Amino acid sequence: MLSGEGYLICNALLCGCALPLGGKLAGLPAPQRGRLLLAAGIGGIAALAGLWMPGCSLLSLPVCVWLSFGRNGRAACLRCTVTTLCASLMIGGAMWALMERGIGTGGALGLSIALTLFFYLLASLLPSTLCEVRQVEIGVGEHSVLLPAMVDSGNLLRDPVTALPVLVIPLRAAFLLYPDAEKIDALTSLPVGFRLLHVHTAAGNAMLPLFRPDRCWLYLNGQRQETRLMAAVAGPEYRGTQALVPLCALGE
DSSP: OOHHHHHHHHHHHHHHHHHHHHHHHHTTTOOOOHHHHHHHHEEEEEEHTTTTTHHHHHHHEEEEEEEGGGGOHHHHHHHHHHHHHHHHHHHHHHHHHHHHTTTOOHHHHHHHHHHHHHHHHHHHHHHIIIOOOOOEEETTTTTTEEEEEEEEETTOOTTTTTTTTTEEEEHHHHHHHTTTOOOOOTTTOOOOOOEEEEEETTEEOOOOOOOOOOOEEEEEETTTEEOOEEEEETTTTOOOOOOEEEGGGGGO
């Protein structure tokens, strides 16, 4: 039977393991050490408080995730909250199962931490299956949108004015960035800040509305990479949700 201090330390260690693993599975860079230690301490205290007020641990999870990964934005934290919850359930379940088999608390804790380290290393060694998250986040003013992204080697578009690679986004995403715009796809009355880009596709020639985002990040192989891109808005015939990222943008 653990004392109060032992219970707090045990849960703080488990929280300190679950957060980096959850971040890795969400495709985010490792948290800063100081932030991780603070979040782990809060997680341990919340677990101890949960003995008297059930639900404290679950309520503290978004707080711990935000402390550790808040610099990556709200959408990334929301995604990381889900993966960290899964990591926490796995680690806690493993420790409980080991203790049920007669292994002492210290041994069960050590084996659970070792299991977490194994999965973290596995996620690092196999990015294509576990941690490679291809997403793009673009922002205009106070508005931003996070989109699933596909690196499209066939997208060779470049803006002739700035020479920057051109990201292609769905029309619905453009309306989220410009909620006051009425007709982004109306080529004769584009919103302020837009111009037209002539493109040639397999279906023929087309004119796409083009703008320059204030902010643009790619999430690739667990890293948040700031990128300079122009963004073209696909026509209403494109009903997908993915942003088409030009391969050359990965080196920008």
